[in-house]
Amino acid sequence: MESSENNQENSSKKWTSRSIGSSFQHRFFYALIHLGGRRLAYFFLYFIVAYYIIFRPSIRRKSYYYLERRFSDNTFLKMMFRSYRLSLELGKVLIDRAIIGILGYDKFKISFRQRETLRNLVKEGKGVIFLMAHGGCWQTALAALSYLNTRVNMVMRKEDGDVDRHYFEHQSGESPFSTIDPDGYLGGTLEMINVLKNGEVLCMMGDRVFGNLKNNVEAEFLGKKALFPFSAFKVASVTGAPLVVFFTSKQGADKFELDLADVIYVPENMGRSGEKFKPYVNRFVEHLEKYTEAHPFQFFNFYDMWEQL
Amino acid sequence: MAVNKEELKEIIIKDLFLEDITPAEIEDDAPLFGEGLGLDSLDAVELVVIIQKHYKIEIKDMDEGRVAFNSINSLADFIGEKQAS
Numbered sequence A: 001m002e003s004s005e006n007n008q009e010n011s012s013k014k015w016t017s018r019s020i021g022s023s024f025q026h027r028f029f030y031a032l033i034h035l036g037g038r039r040l041a042y043f044f045l046y047f048i049v050a051y052y053i054i055f056r057p058s059i060r061r062k063s064y065y066y067l068e069r070r071f072s073d074n075t076f077l078k079m080m081f082r083s084y085r086l087s088l089e090l091g092k093v094l095i096d097r098a099i100i101g102i103l104g105y106d107k108f109k110i111s112f113r114q115r116e117t118l119r120n121l122v123k124e125g126k127g128v129i130f131l132m133a134h135g136g137c138w139q140t141a142l143a144a145l146s147y148l149n150t151r152v153n154m155v156m157r158k159e160d161g162d163v164d165r166h167y168f169e170h171q172s173g174e175s176p177f178s179t180i181d182p183d184g185y186l187g188g189t190l191e192m193i194n195v196l197k198n199g200e201v202l203c204m205m206g207d208r209v210f211g212n213l214k215n216n217v218e219a220e221f222l223g224k225k226a227l228f229p230f231s232a233f234k235v236a237s238v239t240g241a242p243l244v245v246f247f248t249s250k251q252g253a254d255k256f257e258l259d260l261a262d263v264i265y266v267p268e269n270m271g272r273s274g275e276k277f278k279p280y281v282n283r284f285v286e287h288l289e290k291y292t293e294a295h296p297f298q299f300f301n302f303y304d305m306w307e308q309l
Numbered sequence B: 001m002a003v004n005k006e007e008l009k010e011i012i013i014k015d016l017f018l019e020d021i022t023p024a025e026i027e028d029d030a031p032l033f034g035e036g037l038g039l040d041s042l043d044a045v046e047l048v049v050i051i052q053k054h055y056k057i058e059i060k061d062m063d064e065g066r067v068a069f070n071s072i073n074s075l076a077d078f079i080g081e082k083q084a085s
Helices: A023-055 A057-070 A076-102 A115-123 A138-148 A185-197 A231-239 A275-294 B005-015 B041-055 B062-068 B072-084
Strands: A109-112 A128-132 A152-155 A178-180 A201-205 A216-221 A224-229 A243-252 A255-264
Touching: A023 A057, A023 A076, A057 A076, A076 A138, A076 A243, A109 A138, A115 A128, A115 A138, A115 A255, A128 A231, A138 A152, A138 A201, A138 A243, A138 A255, A152 A185, A178 A185, A185 A201, A185 A231, A185 B041, A185 B062, A201 A231, A216 A275, A224 A275, A231 A243, A231 A275, A231 B041, A243 A275, A255 A275, B005 B041, B005 B072, B041 B062, B041 B072, B062 B072
Parallel strands: A109 A255, A128 A201, A128 A243, A152 A178, A152 A201
Antiparallel strands: A216 A224, A243 A255
């Protein structure tokens, strides 16, 4: 969580959500989707990703931070290939996201076994906090939550100059979810509390730090300590809202799976320090590790998560 | 109805687990967030609930938060006005 009042609060942000593609490249893919659907867009994607991996080493190296920790048998060629696969999967997810916006949500099959569990959590009336990660296609997840009949709110920022569109931006209708700007007054915390009071869903990302360093704690991830934010757990503690660890994964060309990996209730009166939140953050990170074991090429953090320590 | 500022400070210190600070050290017109008392955005989450718990006052949105969370003076005025209405 971030506050615009305090410059120090920006001190830990090492990543960017800005697309590496130009506006033209994005429009090119949107046109391909209109003309030939997913297959045509995927076909061009294979070549374009190969170009970036072979001729843009700076792009390739951004994937090495994660891949070096995820795999132990890395050689130059294996890293090249794995970097290609990781970037290709990200490209496919971005195309899928555009397909939902351009061609419709019914182009995909979504599997979600814990639908009733989630419905019952919403019925508790305290709101539900989704703690997610940059894996799979999170926007697919949000689109699949309409059955809950409650508003979904996502804490997110859009970087200046970003040309990539969210899927709902391809349509003229109302956005299926609201956004809360973490750069807003007091990091958007007042809005977060209010949406939970209204029994709504609040989605936050748990795998990237930003904001004041003291709002993050260390946890061992893929064999080395990295920083993770505990703000979602703090909000859960103060409001009494259940926190669900929620992941999405691509299971096939047109198949996605949603997984409610854990439900966590954080007790109140946890204090200001992050120490008491560590066990809860560790629980999330353990689930994240399992996710990267099951889906090694669907975790999209292209920066050195471990460098901050 | 005037709110007892010393009592408000004590509640904030106790419920926010502020260490090494006494009510006398909190200036009435100093900013609560950033410089001044040094609270941050995560403390704001707790502060909203504290105000609701002790004074039965809801801070409903950012506009109200901006007014209330400036200083001890503004927070006491905000609570007083809400209780009177």
